[in-house]
Amino acid sequence: MRSLSPDEAALWRKVTRTIRPLSREPLLPEPVDTQPAAPKIKPASSQARAPVRPPPAPKPAVGTTLDGSWDKRLNSGRVEPDRIIDLHGMNLDGAWNAIDRGLESAIGRGERVVLLITGHHRPGEPPIVRGKIRAAVNDWLAASRHAGDIAAVRGAHPRHGGGGSLYLIIRRR
Numbered sequence: 001m002r003s004l005s006p007d008e009a010a011l012w013r014k015v016t017r018t019i020r021p022l023s024r025e026p027l028l029p030e031p032v033d034t035q036p037a038a039p040k041i042k043p044a045s046s047q048a049r050a051p052v053r054p055p056p057a058p059k060p061a062v063g064t065t066l067d068g069s070w071d072k073r074l075n076s077g078r079v080e081p082d083r084i085i086d087l088h089g090m091n092l093d094g095a096w097n098a099i100d101r102g103l104e105s106a107i108g109r110g111e112r113v114v115l116l117i118t119g120h121h122r123p124g125e126p127p128i129v130r131g132k133i134r135a136a137v138n139d140w141l142a143a144s145r146h147a148g149d150i151a152a153v154r155g156a157h158p159r160h161g162g163g164g165s166l167y168l169i170i171r172r173r
Contacts, residue, residue: 077157077159079157081114081115081160082106082109083115084114085116086117087119088119095118096140099141100145103146103168103170106170112170114167115160115166116166117165119131119133120163149171150168151171152168153167154166154167
């Protein structure tokens with residue numbers, strides 16, 4: 001294997017600075033055990049055992065609870081949104097407030113489908129000036145006070161903005 005030239009090394013450093021990890025948990029190397037495993041000792045039957053409780057069932061994440069008919073309708077563009085929240089021209093604070101107010105109003109009125117227009121993600125060299133709202137919207141929705149009312153988040157059909165928009169499906173009351 002050859003080493004990188006100075007130009008290639010500079011380019012590689014530039015590329016690695018733009019990488020975002022899939023998980024926020026740091027990667028820890030697996031410990032290497034150099035000693036053979038000790039045989040397991042079975043407990044005596046006279047010892048009292050604590051009852052084993054199953055772990056609590058995980059709550060469904062935002063965006064994972066639709067049935068197939070909903071997904072078919074969304075993918076074909078046959079769903080008309082009840083409300084549209086357009087975030088174009090807003091800063092991060094304004095967008096967060098618009099989402100919060102829009103969801104509060106939609107939930108209060110019993111609306112089921114909200115079209116959230118975020119704009120397309122703009123890849124580029126850091127600092128990325130455009131695309132901040134799009135990059136933050138999924139985290140905002142998960143942390144929102146309305147997260148429990150959102151049944152699913154799906155990408156919008158091209159007719160409704162495609163990659164620059166999202167459908168927010170509100171749970172039925």
